[in-house]
Amino acid sequence: MEKHGVVPDVLDIVPKHVAEVTYDKGVKVQLGNKLTPTQVKNPPTVKWDAENDAFYTLCMTDPDAPSRKTPKFREWHHWLVVNIPGNNIDKGDVISDYVGSGPPKDTGLHRYVIIVYKQPGKITCSEKKIPNNSGDGRGKFSIKGFAQKYNLGEPISANFYQAEWDDYVPTLYKQLGM
Structure with missing residues (x-):
């Protein structure tokens, strides 16, 4: 994470554990591997060492919007779920629905970071859904x-993984009204 600048661009420290992130067809996220927007268009399964009676926050964010050279929208978050009981993301409170990777054409590789926090208890968020x-x-x-x-x-x-534009991105932009 330090080699690719996730620390310090997104996080202050490297977490002790690596989240297990798997997309359709068994496509795995492996600390900076390259995936395509087509491969990550649907939400992944994410597993971490969770306690059943604890709540967690999950976020997927891109610090390289619109590009790593000019990240004027840093960070653009793709997914945010709070109050996840244990590892059960489907039972959490969705703040931002999942949106796959959509790096603009000719902006190079973007980093997509999936982060998990253990909450001190259940939280109530003021952010708009x-x-x-x-x-x-x-x-x-x-x-x-x-x-x-x-x-x-x-x-x-x-x-985290890295991705750059592919021919799925225009479909995603249309979905987002862009």
Whole structure:
């Protein structure tokens, strides 16, 4: 994570554990491997070392929007779920529905970071809920700021992949009304 600048661009420290992130057809996220927007268009399964009686926050964010050279929208978050009981993401409270990777054409590789925090208890968020057909409110996000606001502490688990434009991206942009 340090080699690819996830620390310090997104996180202050490397979490102790690597989240297990698997997309359709068994496609795995492996600490910076390259995947395509086509491969990651649907939400992945994410597993971490969870306690059944604890709540967790899960975030997927892109610090390279619109490009790594000019990240003026850093961070653009793709997914945000809070109050996840144990590893059961489907039972959490969705703040931002999952949106796959959509790096603009000719902007090179973008880093997509999946981060898990253990919450101190159940939380109530003031952020507006964002559906998967909207890009509004996703840019200029800070997972560090969100974690600080809700007293989440340091992340317990994370993983990331890199992706660049492919022919699925225009379909995603249409879904987002862009």
